[in-house]
Amino acid sequence: MSKPLQAIRGMNDILPAAAPLWQHFEQIVRDWLAGYGYREIRMPIVEQTGLFSRAIGAVTDIVEKEMYTFTDHLNGESLTLRPEGTASCVRAVLEHNLLFGSPQRLFYTGPMFRHERPQKGRYRQFHQVGIESLGYAGPDMDAEHILMTARLWKQLGLNDIELQINTLGTSEDRARHRARLIHYLQAHQDQLDDDAKRRLHTNPLRILDSKNPALQAIIAAAPKLLDDLDEVSLKHFEALQALLRAAEVSFSINPRLVRGLDYYNFTVFEWVTDQLGSQGTVCAGGRYDGLVEQLGGKPAAACGFAMGVERLLALMEAQGIAPSPPVLDVYLVHVGEQADAVAMQVAEQLRDAGLGVVLHCGGGSFKSQMKKADASAARFAVILGEDEVKAGVVSLKSLRVQAEQVSVTVEEVAPLVRG
Numbered sequence: 001m002s003k004p005l006q007a008i009r010g011m012n013d014i015l016p017a018a019a020p021l022w023q024h025f026e027q028i029v030r031d032w033l034a035g036y037g038y039r040e041i042r043m044p045i046v047e048q049t050g051l052f053s054r055a056i057g058a059v060t061d062i063v064e065k066e067m068y069t070f071t072d073h074l075n076g077e078s079l080t081l082r083p084e085g086t087a088s089c090v091r092a093v094l095e096h097n098l099l100f101g102s103p104q105r106l107f108y109t110g111p112m113f114r115h116e117r118p119q120k121g122r123y124r125q126f127h128q129v130g131i132e133s134l135g136y137a138g139p140d141m142d143a144e145h146i147l148m149t150a151r152l153w154k155q156l157g158l159n160d161i162e163l164q165i166n167t168l169g170t171s172e173d174r175a176r177h178r179a180r181l182i183h184y185l186q187a188h189q190d191q192l193d194d195d196a197k198r199r200l201h202t203n204p205l206r207i208l209d210s211k212n213p214a215l216q217a218i219i220a221a222a223p224k225l226l227d228d229l230d231e232v233s234l235k236h237f238e239a240l241q242a243l244l245r246a247a248e249v250s251f252s253i254n255p256r257l258v259r260g261l262d263y264y265n266f267t268v269f270e271w272v273t274d275q276l277g278s279q280g281t282v283c284a285g286g287r288y289d290g291l292v293e294q295l296g297g298k299p300a301a302a303c304g305f306a307m308g309v310e311r312l313l314a315l316m317e318a319q320g321i322a323p324s325p326p327v328l329d330v331y332l333v334h335v336g337e338q339a340d341a342v343a344m345q346v347a348e349q350l351r352d353a354g355l356g357v358v359l360h361c362g363g364g365s366f367k368s369q370m371k372k373a374d375a376s377a378a379r380f381a382v383i384l385g386e387d388e389v390k391a392g393v394v395s396l397k398s399l400r401v402q403a404e405q406v407s408v409t410v411e412e413v414a415p416l417v418r419g
């Protein structure tokens with residue numbers, strides 16, 4: 001016998017035992033999004049590779065080494081499994097002209113793919129809930145995003161997630177800063193690691209995001225972008241902070257906060273917890289006013305964020321948040337030829353009356369069927385034997401509390417089960 005096949009490393013099955021937590025999370029997220037007037041958009045999982053290199057930036061980690069890219073053998077086109085949702089979302093909005101006349105508040109959910117080293121909280125297929133607000137230039141929208149995430153943590157019952165914010169300024173600010181940064185880093189070139197040397201002229205800002213302990217001292221003393229900001233950038237950043245203070249959302253400014261994607265300007269933020277080891281960022285986002293134009297649209301301001309669903313679920317588990325276990329109304333036991341012949345109809349009748357019913361399948365003795373009923377999530381067994389069929393009734397037995405078994409008609413079952 002050959003070895004059974006396995007899933008691809010870093011790509012997880014979500015098994016039935018884990019599904020209730022996912023569904024619980026998804027339900028809360030859906031209600032939360034509706035409460036802010038965000039509308040769903042669903043994009044394909046595969047896009048032209050060029051979309052991502054153009055949107056995310058050719059020298060970012062994602063585009064340089066994390067994308068699942070392959071050639072479509074029919075036409076030679078280079079395609080990529082989406083590593084994130086923003087690029088696809090903006091592409092779709094432009095393709096369908098959704099920004100014509102009205103700004104958009106949108107959300108999407110689903111799997112993303114990045115070829116990273118799998119570890120706890122870091123997978124090759126992972127899930128995001130993402131939000132994009134297109135056509136909104138003011139800091140009020142940045143604040144809305146942060147406030148709404150704060151509310152979501154509350155609704156999920158999560159504690160100890162801290163907000164860090166920063167501003168990346170305008171592209172002119174960054175160009176000024178970049179020159180200063182390269183100058184500084186060049187002076188310390190002998191102490192840089194290979195990654196940092198490689199990025200020195202392509203993406204020096206990213207060096208500040210390095211996790212290498214040997215670089216932390218150099219990073220700490222590096223020039224700060226905040227000191228290179230012009231008035232417009234500072235005003236946007238200060239207005240955001242004022243809105244957060246008014247809403248009593250606490251935050252800290254992390255001048256080292258940069259994002260792994262090139263398209264950000266002004267606000268960036270992350271929600272971070274120290275309860276998940278080194279993969280502690282559960283939600284990240286910011287403003288990307290240049291992207292719409294960069295992807296061929298008329299200039300339009302935009303901002304958004306994405307949260308990592310696996311990380312949030314891990315945090316819920318760590319904090320003991322569990323959905324109530326699923327319940328089922330009825331397990332239908334049937335023994336004997338005549339009972340077997342009508343069991344499926346009886347089950348349908350009970351479902352017509354609004355009950356959830358698992359019909360026993362696969363035969364077996366009364367005793368073994370009752371064992372299965374007990375082990376199921378059902379509150380009641382409905383029993384159909386030869387005697388019941390003859391008398392035109394069913395037996396109803398509570399599986400969870402001590403109570404007499406009763407003989408009732410099929411019509412009487414639903415009211416009794418509902419209690």
Ligand code: ATP
Pocket residue numbers: 084114116121122123124125126127128259260279281282283284285306307308309310311
């Ligand atoms: P990190 O610094 O952890 O690699 P990132 O900056 O690459 O994160 P984003 O692209 O901003 O992440 O994605 C938003 C969120 O999606 C992250 O904050 C995280 O919660 C989640 N996420 C990103 N990559 C992964 C992954 N490989 N596995 C699981 N979750 C992920």
Ligand code: MG
Pocket residue numbers: 061260
């Ligand atoms: Mg990453």
